[in-house]
Amino acid sequence: MALYLRKNVYKVKKSNLSHRKHLFRKQISLQIFVITGLVYLLIFSYIPMFGIIMGFKDYDIAMGVKGIFTSEWVGLKYFREFISDYNFTRLIKNTVGISLLKLFFTFPVPIFFAVMLSEMRSVKFKKIVQTASYLPHFISWVIISGISYRFFSSTGIINEVLINFHIIDQPVGFLTSAGLFWGLAVALDVWKEMGWWAIAFLAAIVGVNSDLHEAAEIDGAGRLKRIWHITLPCITPTIVTVLILALGNLFGGGLSGSNFEQSYLLGNTLNNETSEIIQTYVFKVGLAQGRYAYATAVGLIQSVISLVLIFTSNFTAKKISGSGLF
Amino acid sequence: MIKAWMKKSMEDKIIDSIIYILCALILFITIYPFYYILIISFNEGVDASLGGIYWIPRKWALDNYEKFFTDIKWLKGLGISILRTLIGTVIGVMFTTIVAYGLSFKELAYRRLYLIIIVISMYFSGGIIPYYTLLKALNLINNFGVYVIPGALNTFFIMVGMSFFADIPASLRESARIDGASELKVFFKIALPISAPFIATCILFIGVGHWNNWYDSAFFIQNKDLRTLSYLMMEVINSTQVSATSQQFGASTTTTTISIQSAAMIVSTLPIICVYPFLQKYFVTGIMVGSVKE
Numbered sequence: 009m010a011l012y013l014r015k016n017v018y019k020v021k022k023s024n025l026s027h028r029k030h031l032f033r034k035q036i037s038l039q040i041f042v043i044t045g046l047v048y049l050l051i052f053s054y055i056p057m058f059g060i061i062m063g064f065k066d067y068d069i070a071m072g073v074k075g076i077f078t079s080e081w082v083g084l085k086y087f088r089e090f091i092s093d094y095n096f097t098r099l100i101k102n103t104v105g106i107s108l109l110k111l112f113f114t115f116p117v118p119i120f121f122a123v124m125l126s127e128m129r130s131v132k133f134k135k136i137v138q139t140a141s142y143l144p145h146f147i148s149w150v151i152i153s154g155i156s157y158r159f160f161s162s163t164g165i166i167n168e169v170l171i172n173f174h175i176i177d178q179p180v181g182f183l184t185s186a187g188l189f190w191g192l193a194v195a196l197d198v199w200k201e202m203g204w205w206a207i208a209f210l211a212a213i214v215g216v217n218s219d220l221h222e223a224a225e226i227d228g229a230g231r232l233k234r235i236w237h238i239t240l241p242c243i244t245p246t247i248v249t250v251l252i253l254a255l256g257n258l259f260g261g262g263l264s265g266s267n268f269e270q271s272y273l274l275g276n277t278l279n280n281e282t283s284e285i286i287q288t289y290v291f292k293v294g295l296a297q298g299r300y301a302y303a304t305a306v307g308l309i310q311s312v313i314s315l316v317l318i319f320t321s322n323f324t325a326k327k328i329s330g331s332g333l334f
Numbered sequence: 335m336i337k338a339w340m341k342k343s344m345e346d347k348i349i350d351s352i353i354y355i356l357c358a359l360i361l362f363i364t365i366y367p368f369y370y371i372l373i374i375s376f377n378e379g380v381d382a383s384l385g386g387i388y389w390i391p392r393k394w395a396l397d398n399y400e401k402f403f404t405d406i407k408w409l410k411g412l413g414i415s416i417l418r419t420l421i422g423t424v425i426g427v428m429f430t431t432i433v434a435y436g437l438s439f440k441e442l443a444y445r446r447l448y449l450i451i452i453v454i455s456m457y458f459s460g461g462i463i464p465y466y467t468l469l470k471a472l473n474l475i476n477n478f479g480v481y482v483i484p485g486a487l488n489t490f491f492i493m494v495g496m497s498f499f500a501d502i503p504a505s506l507r508e509s510a511r512i513d514g515a516s517e518l519k520v521f522f523k524i525a526l527p528i529s530a531p532f533i534a535t536c537i538l539f540i541g542v543g544h545w546n547n548w549y550d551s552a553f554f555i556q557n558k559d560l561r562t563l564s565y566l567m568m569e570v571i572n573s574t575q576v577s578a579t580s581q582q583f584g585a586s587t588t589t590t591t592i593s594i595q596s597a598a599m600i601v602s603t604l605p606i607i608c609v610y611p612f613l614q615k616y617f618v619t620g621i622m623v624g625s626v627k628e
Contacts, residue, residue, distance in 0.1 A: 028443045028444065029443075031441065031442075031443040032443040032444070035439070035441075035442060035443065037516065037517030037518065038435075038436040038439060038442060038517055039436070039442070039443070041432045041433060041435060041436035041517075041521075042433055042436035042437055042442070042448055044429075044432075044433070045429065045432075045433030045436075045452075045487055045492070046448060046451055046452075048429075048486070048487050049451060049452065049455050049487065049489075051468075051472075052468070052484050052487075053455035053458075053459065053460075054455065055460075055464075055468050056459065056460025056461070056464040056465045056467075056468050057458055057459070057460040057464070058460070058464075059460045059461075059463070059464020059465070059467055059468065060460050060461065060464060062463065062464060062467070069467070069470075072471065073467060073468070073470075073471040076464075076467070121360070124353050124356060124357065125357070127349065127353055128353055128354075128357065129350065133354075133357070134357075136361065137357045137358075137360060137361050139614065140360075140361050140364045140365050141360060141361075141364055143364065143365075143368075143607075143610065144364060146542055146546075146606050146610070146613065147546070147603060147606060148545075148546030148547075148548060148564055148602075149548075150546075150548045150564045150565075150567050150568045150571070151564075151567065151599050151602060151603060153568075153571055154371075154567060154570075154571045154595065154599055155367045155368070155370075155371060155599070157571055158367075158370065158371065158374070158592075158596075159367060159370075163385065165370065165385075165388070168385050168386070199363065199364070202360075203364070230343070230345045230346075231345060231346060231349050232345065232349070269549075273568065273571065290461070290462060290463065291462065291553075294462065294463045294466070295462075295463075295466060295553060300463050300467065303462075303463045304461060304463040304464060307461035307462060307463060308461060311458075311459065311461055315457070315458070318457060
């Protein structure tokens with residue numbers, strides 16, 4: 009994405025304004041194409057950005073859009089309110105906990121899976137497994153949560169099988185126990201996105217020079233050694249890129265950004281203790297309870313943390329590997 | 335075959351076995367959940383609620399689909415989903431590609447500024463509440479337009495598209511321009527046909543995105559007539575989630591909410607399975623070019 013920018017940005021020579029104006033007039037149709045898009049972005053992306061000031065104001069939805077600007081400033085009132093809210097620790101704990109767990113699992117598993125696929129000798133079987141593995145990526149979380157309900161509910165197929173095999177006596181409430189939500193969310197995320205992200209790594213592995221492998225084989229290196237000393241080092245740039253993407257969206261749920269959808273669709277009153285995150289809380293207090301200003305402030309806290317994360321991870325990546333996303 | 339196996343070292347054999355077992359397992363856990371929903375959808379609803387169906391339907395029945403396709407609520411949802419996908423994809427693809435086309439010219443005046451504006455919008459957002467207020471002000475709440483207008487410009491595909499269009503030889507465009515073709519005509523008659531793989535990727539991904547979206551229907555629409563299929567499915571899931579015993583039996587005695595929902599899930603997954611071979615054909619070239627650094 010943004011890396012494209014870096015490489016190809018047209019270096020406008022220190023030309024004078026009139027030259028640009030002349031160019032502009034010459035390219036008038038192209039300019040119209042682009043400017044239509046920018047006006048659109050201005051409306052749907054930039055106006056909401058200014059709406060952030062709601063979080064610092066005594067705003068009520070009855071005031072309309074104009075009220076955003078005319079309502080009274082209240083400073084950090086809503087931020088203080090959130091920090092002293094009894095939900096605060098729980099929300100932070102859940103948001104950070106689920107996000108870190110996802111980073112820990114959904115990021116390395118596709119690498120492992122891609123290496124495994126590349127080591128498979130049967131081309132046909134490899135193709136079948138790979139094709140199947142990214143199907144769930146294209147299925148919406150609504151359907152996935154419907155399916156997981158069938159599998160994990162107390163009358164679901166997993167409990168049924170476990171009871172039939174006398175592994176358990178009482179059905180396990182996978183969907184209704186607060187203690188199991190984090191694990192469930194991470195497992196479903198891995199299941200859904202593993203194959204999709206493996207594509208990027210697999211493409212990188214295919215690009216590894218096969219001479220390296222042959223030379224190592226002649227030198228007597230076994231397969232594990234070759235994977236460790238050739239395959240993995242060769243795909244490190246891809247790993248770093250994907251890691252930056254995952255870190256940048258850490259609190260949105262990493263690579264797939266699934267935190268909100270999972271918590272919203274799989275969360276219920278029984279597992280609320282571990283399933284409610286900042287994003288779902290913003291919805292609850294904002295859209296359902298109508299406390300717009302307060303919800304905006306809470307949402308802003310997460311946006312700011314995310315932005316800091318994007319820039320730090322990009323900065324760190326630049327320091328370590330010499331290349332960042334932007 | 336056996337000889338080849340004998341020749342392998344112990345390490346090779348162990349690794350091969352592990353890979354095959356794990357991959358077979360992955361294949362199973364990926365496919366089986368969908369397969370399970372499929373057989374449940376073809377089984378009589380009440381019978382299915384007794385459990386014990388794993389591989390083939392016990393009592394074959396088309397009741398669930400019959401119920402689905404005769405229920406006005408589901409049909410409306412299906413119709414809205416199809417409509418928003420068609421309209422949304424056409425608008426989205428046209429708008430996104432035309433902006434990407436304009437930006438692909440390196441000598442475009444103020445191009446750098448334009449790109450900065452786009453990139454900022456990719457990383458910053460105002461959050462859901464200001465967004466909601468904006469939609470309200472634009473009168474898009476409870477309006478079909480909310481499905482197709484706010485998401486019409488896909489900034490990610492602008493970036494992918496730019497690199498595609500940039501590869502078109504400049505001479506092609508220039509000669510057409512000299513012959514008197516307008517920029518719009520060049521875009522439709524030259525740029526679009528040449529960039530077919532990109533356009534296909536764009537159509538497929540934006541289309542699938544529209545088809546799967548439940549979010550806007552859930553939060554920005556209250557009118558029952560405007561709800562999408564995925565929203566209706568979410569409603570059923572929510573109503574049956576906490577209490578597993580609350581299976582409401584319909585007027586007909588053979589179907590249950592769950593069995594009809596199975597049919598709905600299959601109906602909703604089917605279009606994706608249908609475009610899946612095409613998705614696969616294009617996404618590796620189309621998406622990975624843009625998202626992953628070489």
